[in-house]
Amino acid sequence: MSFMNWLNTQKKNLQEAVGRFKNKEFLEAVVAGCALVAAADGHIDPSEKQKMTGFIERSPELRVFDMREVLEKFNKYASDFEFNFDIGKRQALNAVVKIRENEEAAKLLVTVCCAIGAADGNFDDDEKNIIREMCKELTLSPAEFKL
Numbered sequence: 001m002s003f004m005n006w007l008n009t010q011k012k013n014l015q016e017a018v019g020r021f022k023n024k025e026f027l028e029a030v031v032a033g034c035a036l037v038a039a040a041d042g043h044i045d046p047s048e049k050q051k052m053t054g055f056i057e058r059s060p061e062l063r064v065f066d067m068r069e070v071l072e073k074f075n076k077y078a079s080d081f082e083f084n085f086d087i088g089k090r091q092a093l094n095a096v097v098k099i100r101e102n103e104e105a106a107k108l109l110v111t112v113c114c115a116i117g118a119a120d121g122n123f124d125d126d127e128k129n130i131i132r133e134m135c136k137e138l139t140l141s142p143a144e145f146k147l
Contacts, residue, residue: 003114003123003146025098026105027065028073032095033113033134035077035088040117040126042085044078055119097137106138110145 038048056070057063077095081088099105110131117127132142 003118006146026109027069028095029099029105029109030065030112031070031073032077032092033109034116035074035081036092036096036130036134037113037117037127039078039081039085039088039092040130041124044081049074049078051119052116055116093134093137096134100138103140106140107144110135110138110140114145114147 034052035044038044038052052074053067053071056065057067077088077092080091096109099109113131113134114123117123117131128147131145132147135142135145135147
């Protein structure tokens with residue numbers, strides 16, 4: 001099964017799954033993961049923030065989150081990356097790893113990040129590599145996500 005086929009299958013299950021994990025810790029992990037994907041090439045371009053917000057606003061699965069809160073958290077992570085890429089990356093990974101003990105939430109996070117990475121039709125190697133790193137931090141196999 002190709003990555004895009006896998007992703008389309010996963011999207012069908014996202015709404016129900018995200019609804020189960022509608023909490024601050026999961027929101028923090030999702031936004032941190034999105035920031036990691038956006039910063040994968042070394043900087044966060046305003047268009048990447050727009051891609052994330054557009055995806056969340058149009059995604060029935062992710063509309064459960066308050067957009068103001070999403071933007072506040074994303075801006076915090078973006079400023080961490082602007083200050084120092086390595087510090088920003090570590091801060092974002094620290095938020096992601098907080099859901100490691102909940103395997104279902106961790107898998108859902110990776111699926112959301114894959115969807116964000118592929119949202120523009122160009123899921124590039126930098127984005128795939130950062131998601132592989134997230135998988136490692138979450139003790140998940142990248143192969144499970146076609147990475």
